[in-house]
Amino acid sequence: QVQLVESGGGLVQAGGSLRLSCAASGTSFSFSAMGWYRQAPGKQREWVAHITNSGNTNYADSVKGRFTISRDNAKNTMYLQMNSLKPDDTAVYYCYYNTITRYWGQGTQVTVSS
Numbered sequence: 001q002v003q004l005v006e007s008g009g010g011l012v013q014a015g016g017s018l019r020l021s022c023a024a025s026g027t028s029f030s031f032s033a034m035g036w037y038r039q040a041p042g043k044q045r046e047w048v049a050h051i052t053n054s055g056n057t058n059y060a061d062s063v064k065g066r067f068t069i070s071r072d073n074a075k076n077t078m079y080l081q082m083n084s085l086k087p088d089d090t091a092v093y094y095c096y097y098n099t100i101t102r103y104w105g106q107g108t109q110v111t112v113s114s
Contacts, residue, residue, distance in 0.1 A: 002027045002103040004095050009108030012085055016112070020080040022095030022105055030073035033098045036080050038091035038110075048093070049080060062088075085112045 008020040022034070035050035049069040050058045057069050068081040078095060092107040 002097055002099070004097055004103055004105035006093065006095050006105040006108040009093060009110045011111045011113065014086055014112055014114050016085050017081070017083045018085065018110060020082065020093055020095075020108060020110070022078040022080075024076045024078070024097055027097065027099070029076040034071065034078045034096060035098075036069065036093055036095055038089075038093045039107075040088075040091040043091075045094070046091075051078065082110070085110075087112045087114045 003025045005023045006020060008018060010018060012018055031053055033050060033052045036048040037045045038048050039045040046060065048060050048063055049067055051069045051071055055071070059067060066082065066084045069079070071078045080093070082089065090110060090112050092109050094107045095105045097103040
């Protein structure tokens, strides 16, 4: 059973930075693609970033140039470095892990104050 645990969320002022982590267990981590979604209050879940098992990355236009997704296969952990944060980035951030089934973490709250 794949388990994903996010951490690193919190409250930050606009312009600040946070680094989210997503630790995976119960799987051969290096074999699958992973990524992040976010959901702001009253809005639909929005895709943020994706990283393949070989390290290729893609980003939503809204975060391109500010967020960086990475993974450390030796630590079974994926990261999302978020810089130049804006109040619009406020959301619960969820990591996912792709196999035949998509697995989700429980989410971590990011709040950016203006």
